[in-house]
Amino acid sequence: MDRDSVRSVLESVSSGEMSVDEALLSLRMEPFQDLGFAKVDHHRGLRQGVPEVVYGAGKTPEQIVSIVRALEGRGGPVIVTRIEPSVAEVISDEIDLDYHGDCRIGVVGPIPEERVGRIAVVAAGTSDIPVAEEAALTAQLLGNEVVRVYDVGVAGMHRLLSSMEDVMTARVVVAVAGMEGALASVLGGMVDCPVIAVPTSVGYGASFGGLAALLAMLNSCASGVGVVNIDNGFGAGYLASTINHMRSPE
Amino acid sequence: MDRDSVRSVLESVSSGEMSVDEALLSLRMEPFQDLGFAKVDHHRGLRQGVPEVVYGAGKTPEQIVSIVRALEGRGGPVIVTRIEPSVAEVISDEIDLDYHGDCRIGVVGPIPEERVGRIAVVAAGTSDIPVAEEAALTAQLLGNEVVRVYDVGVAGMHRLLSSMEDVMTARVVVAVAGMEGALASVLGGMVDCPVIAVPTSVGYGASFGGLAALLAMLNSCASGVGVVNIDNGFGAGYLASTINHMRSPE
Amino acid sequence: MDRDSVRSVLESVSSGEMSVDEALLSLRMEPFQDLGFAKVDHHRGLRQGVPEVVYGAGKTPEQIVSIVRALEGRGGPVIVTRIEPSVAEVISDEIDLDYHGDCRIGVVGPIPEERVGRIAVVAAGTSDIPVAEEAALTAQLLGNEVVRVYDVGVAGMHRLLSSMEDVMTARVVVAVAGMEGALASVLGGMVDCPVIAVPTSVGYGASFGGLAALLAMLNSCASGVGVVNIDNGFGAGYLASTINHMRSPE
């Protein structure tokens, strides 16, 4: 409820159109949306049809089904991330779930076809692909054109260089890499658009579950790199989408 | 040198306007720009007047002076980050340096006045201000309108809430916080624009030099948050500027 | 045996009512209770009917059964924490166990119905609920009135704010959160009663098994926050109960 709405309530009270009790109820019922910092509803108004997102990990099939059904009521599609195949199978008995096993994302309802800009999702190794796919599919579902550039680790720089046109023409680059995570720095040094770096837990020994890649990406000597949590493909796709949907500044 | 330029050189050779040796020299002189992945020069062509940036930490005054003089030749202003006051003093004897002691940034040459969009730089505590200022001044110098919202840590949520209008109308938010770094999550849950989180080394004991804030920000339960290195105000300002300068997708 | 009891023994010796050997035996049989620092027995005398607590993790069903039987002899109810469902099943064959699968607590014997004060157990995400339930049920079993406020993570601040009345009227708040653990700081900044923070191992990647939330809670910029071990719902419920049972200072 913005300033004008509060004034409008007050004017209704002043004019007698609204009783004090009604006004009180009105002011208290949704006090926080009133303040304008309720994120979900706010951007609902701006971009109709944006999918709702459910984090599926650690939830039972029953919980997911009931949440999805609640969200379906709002009209838009629903994305559920991190669903294990066995969970997806149970859910599919109840709901018409479009399940993408490679990145464990399930989609309920039709996704808007309009896609804008272009996000390049670049992955260092084949083992990084599940995380990269989570980022890529997330971005697609959120209305972004996506180009995938996979298996271009820095140990074979020529592979990366031969895909540079795809990378250099993107509006946002998502760099997905485990092990030493050098891909983010190399990409950050090549492009001048924002780079979202996703360390993955791919590796062994001194990779310490993705810590090595995480630290490397945080210490990138290239400017313009933002980092998300280890294996957080969804977060990278979401942030890249937010950036890609930016409009020109006035 | 893009595809058209190479074609142009080849046509000159074909027509006899350019000798083979001249063409060879032309192709080899700047082989990497030719390939199109030389970042600096590439965006030079797009946005004239963008300042050059020099990382001043660990460089002697003499090194900084000579680098700045070399860059000045290119015509634009030069920003030097992380200059200690004593170093700045020595440099100032040689160069006309506009030194900002609160964030240790020095500027050489006139900064373009045009500023676009709006970036909100939000800092949790007064001790976080030097890092926040590094981000804010960097963003200003790179041509962004900046609003500062300082001393709004989550332990006094009402202070933050009373500044929400500044925060919610920004195109990009930079969240600067040490200690437990909760500010990034709270902001990430309130706004729907990109949030760049900067953990700071402010704190003691189990903050472990900023590790606590860093981990917290990476684990933010809010979507749309990208993290940079501890105390890396410059990186946050630079990334925020890159995002703020995004144009509408076609 | 307190000062008066020792004096009484000595007087009996002095008067000849008690032989030296009897007195020696008496003084040596329970030397530690005598000193008054035997916690269990001491507070047994103060608050009759308080349940005995057994930490079930790492114990065999047989061990648990025999310990419970020994404790039952003392008359009060017995709480067993951290019993896996399969273990609970075996135990139930032997003992009349009231098993709460959501937080793996088993109860033997009737729990006193009297409950005092009010403890608010606040949990950030649905995955944090098992730990929150361990805290909540523990507090209830120890004689506290408990209100549960679940799924109110800081990424959706409006959900938390809409439950503030429950939180602000509590005598003690237990804040349960994984990932970045920001809930503790936000709550600590809102209420002025003691806050017991419980980091959980919920999360992935850079949460490092709850380390991120733990460090965040320890570094809370809010005053009045005490932290317990990762996933230690029982400890939080116990400490909250102890605080909630405080009587007015004289």
Add this chain to the structure above:
Amino acid sequence: MDRDSVRSVLESVSSGEMSVDEALLSLRMEPFQDLGFAKVDHHRGLRQGVPEVVYGAGKTPEQIVSIVRALEGRGGPVIVTRIEPSVAEVISDEIDLDYHGDCRIGVVGPIPEERVGRIAVVAAGTSDIPVAEEAALTAQLLGNEVVRVYDVGVAGMHRLLSSMEDVMTARVVVAVAGMEGALASVLGGMVDCPVIAVPTSVGYGASFGGLAALLAMLNSCASGVGVVNIDNGFGAGYLASTINHMRSPE
């Protein structure tokens, strides 16, 4: 502004006593206190005369002076923690500062003499005393009776045992220890009141700046122990005070 106050404003508007603009101003000026979650002001109303607290570390003498002067205006005393001696000296030129060098706390204005309950501050070694004093003095300034039990590390258990009467009759115990931090567990096993454990950075080598003591205290096998940050004597004193001021539950 609580429910009744909002109703009162609305009634004034309804009755015409207050104009819409005045009401709007009134509702917007302090919107957050209105919601009732503004901590400081809330408990201001409950306990008049409670000192304001300023965290002095990282602030210049000038900043501290101006903050103190602003707070003095509210009428109560002001506590400033973590003031280095050299800073205290500068401040003393401007303000009448009662400086306690042993724990680096400065006090401005008269402290209320009334003290309730009893908090035992127990410290393991002589090197832990500065942190213990920060806790003890904080608790005293906040209106608590405090008993100090110092130099009673577990390596000489008899020293601790000979002070048990002081410890066992306290309403809250603050356990301050560096090195292996065993004191918290031992105390937690002896008393049945809340124990606030403060790890200190006292030690060397594998104490890793207090990490060893911190981990030990978090893993305490005793129930009823809450932990604060390393060296956070103030936080412990504040939390202990909050607990000690608890009134009997209804």
Add this chain to the structure above:
Amino acid sequence: MDRDSVRSVLESVSSGEMSVDEALLSLRMEPFQDLGFAKVDHHRGLRQGVPEVVYGAGKTPEQIVSIVRALEGRGGPVIVTRIEPSVAEVISDEIDLDYHGDCRIGVVGPIPEERVGRIAVVAAGTSDIPVAEEAALTAQLLGNEVVRVYDVGVAGMHRLLSSMEDVMTARVVVAVAGMEGALASVLGGMVDCPVIAVPTSVGYGASFGGLAALLAMLNSCASGVGVVNIDNGFGAGYLASTINHMRSPE
């Protein structure tokens, strides 16, 4: 081969009793025992009948069987540590193995009955018993009298104190504890014989697999404490045995 033996070989060569080739073979066959630093054989000569020890973890049943058979040839008993029950079962088909499932030790051959001195193995919790038993059985098998004092964690100090006579009359104390590992410090402060501290991986959350107990024990404020690896019951039993077998200094 010590100085005298080399002299003896040389004299045999000098006198013609031994050919140069025989001498060369003699000097080269066991060059390292000759130097006197071959540990095993050296103390073989001192204490006949000492069991050979095989570390069973990570070895196949076949490997263990063949190693045991090789060692049996030397005449003494053989101890195999860390044998999983399933492995023990397979081995038992081939060899007459006396398997102790509680600490996963298997023994082949008769153990000498003579036992000297007394080692107290003290364990904090029931979950620590497997490690404690590994220490206790190891010490017994190596010829030491052992007294077990289990379930005497510092959270219930009176249980420990009531067993002090057993502890204080031992020649060596082995302190086994997980969680916060305070037992080692408390024991180290009570006895004046050597204390061997064994951190265990018992615990959860911030125990980080035994790290908390390990650090606590290394930082013990008590003198006279030596620490072995996490869960290394065998190492503690072995070291305690070595110390217990010390003879009076001349």
Add this chain to the structure above:
Amino acid sequence: MDRDSVRSVLESVSSGEMSVDEALLSLRMEPFQDLGFAKVDHHRGLRQGVPEVVYGAGKTPEQIVSIVRALEGRGGPVIVTRIEPSVAEVISDEIDLDYHGDCRIGVVGPIPEERVGRIAVVAAGTSDIPVAEEAALTAQLLGNEVVRVYDVGVAGMHRLLSSMEDVMTARVVVAVAGMEGALASVLGGMVDCPVIAVPTSVGYGASFGGLAALLAMLNSCASGVGVVNIDNGFGAGYLASTINHMRSPE
């Protein structure tokens, strides 16, 4: 006060020689020594003349002087460890201090000349010598014969081997090493007496302040190795002395 003393008090009461109040006072004045677990006094009775030890780090010269004077009253010599040279100078103005600058130990009063057994203190590098000297001097002051074997790191195995006679004839070996700490394992594999391993903070980079050496020593593949804290030469010397003073088991 042992059993006989308590009986004696009781008999005095019984016979009327002692009043009840006197007995009560007697029983309460030193209740813990009575129980026999007061370490210091207990071994005072066993080994007259053993020096008192004061840990000097973090104490002011004044504090040290007053503690030393108090201990002098008991008749024996006093050892003060970790005194910085500047502190030692101040102390020397007040007390007759025999200061050993190489290991920062000061001694007050005559040290008994009798020394038993032999402890070999072995140090890997010249930078490890201060820690080694702390161990060696401590052991000497506590009445042990000490042999020093310095600068025998495993990178030059021949240097170590040429000192093996000294090492192999010792009753206890103290192994002092920084960097990779391999010395402890090598020594542990060579001798069959107890080895006390002292990691030092000598090194740089990935030595992480002694962590590398500490972990290596804890993981020693040799049996019979106990580890103390990083740089804890005193603790190693004390433990070695305790072991060296062992008498033959009965």
Add this chain to the structure above:
Amino acid sequence: MDRDSVRSVLESVSSGEMSVDEALLSLRMEPFQDLGFAKVDHHRGLRQGVPEVVYGAGKTPEQIVSIVRALEGRGGPVIVTRIEPSVAEVISDEIDLDYHGDCRIGVVGPIPEERVGRIAVVAAGTSDIPVAEEAALTAQLLGNEVVRVYDVGVAGMHRLLSSMEDVMTARVVVAVAGMEGALASVLGGMVDCPVIAVPTSVGYGASFGGLAALLAMLNSCASGVGVVNIDNGFGAGYLASTINHMRSPE
């Protein structure tokens, strides 16, 4: 494409032999090999018959089969590392795979028989053998003569010393050890050829998954030691092979 090739293309354009479009295509088709930094192809030309290597971990049998078939087309043998036995079984149905279960390496196609120099692969314990075998077999497959020296940990130095001839005559030594990793330092101090150190994850407790051995090897006091990742037998074998194939400098 080197300078001469570019000149040649330009001359063809100049002479009219090649059209501008053909030249453009030629210059853009393989721009990176032209620059000469495409590793694979470069050394292909130098050493025909070198096996291709595929990292098998995290790849499905189908992926491995298709990659191997693609590589087979190039004529040489193919090595696949880190294939689990169950995966190898599936692959073997499709391809003639020579599977080495002890180190999980599969080989397709005939390996060249020529082997040069000598690499000594030295392993500390029997549990380290799988990693050591990965190094040894890799080196053999890459054309190196290999000598294996296993089970020679530093705790039994005589075993190592009795194999010194094998070690000292090698051109490169690979040192494989878990636990405390001292083997690398000891070997580094004995030989004067390059030593490649491989920490393994063998151990428990404070070995922290190989971290202890890794840190020890990095801190080796011996010169001439290079370290690879934990358990990275392949990397060590590959690097050793590269060094062993060095030719004399001109």
Add this chain to the structure above:
Amino acid sequence: MDRDSVRSVLESVSSGEMSVDEALLSLRMEPFQDLGFAKVDHHRGLRQGVPEVVYGAGKTPEQIVSIVRALEGRGGPVIVTRIEPSVAEVISDEIDLDYHGDCRIGVVGPIPEERVGRIAVVAAGTSDIPVAEEAALTAQLLGNEVVRVYDVGVAGMHRLLSSMEDVMTARVVVAVAGMEGALASVLGGMVDCPVIAVPTSVGYGASFGGLAALLAMLNSCASGVGVVNIDNGFGAGYLASTINHMRSPE
């Protein structure tokens, strides 16, 4: 003393040419060189004129002077690493020291002019140059031709690519980088000679003193990379020299 020498001594004894005592002395005087594993002397015989190396850190000027003088007696030059400028000044009063302040290396005596092969020392940033210089100068002093390629971090890939000819023609590459350490992986993917990676402590925040670069280098996805300790330029130069001096295998 090899097999033949021992035989020769024995034959002398057998023939009466040597007395038993003389033989005993001969066999015991240098028992370890006899065994052939004394590194220094062994390669002394192979490569005359190789400098002796002294690690200067933590040594007093006096210690360094006396060690250098002892080594000078052996005829060759002496290198002293890690000498602080102030220490170098003191030493220079006593010895003719050629001090290189940029990498803190001092040289005594003439260095042989012959240099073989070529080692490329590649450094990412200007702050990495001191470590790179330590490696480069070490390699030069040990008789290697060295080419320096500095300031070629991966964030500006074109700078690195423009120096590829220098890098690709080297026999060994030393990669020196702090921050994210990606340089090692990029170089490792470009060249097919051995790469020695040196992480540096250059960076801030999440570089954790070089840990980020260290982990990145250990996890390099490129084969043929060996890693040394953080900032260990000397170790890298030494290892590179050892590799560069390899002769062709027979």
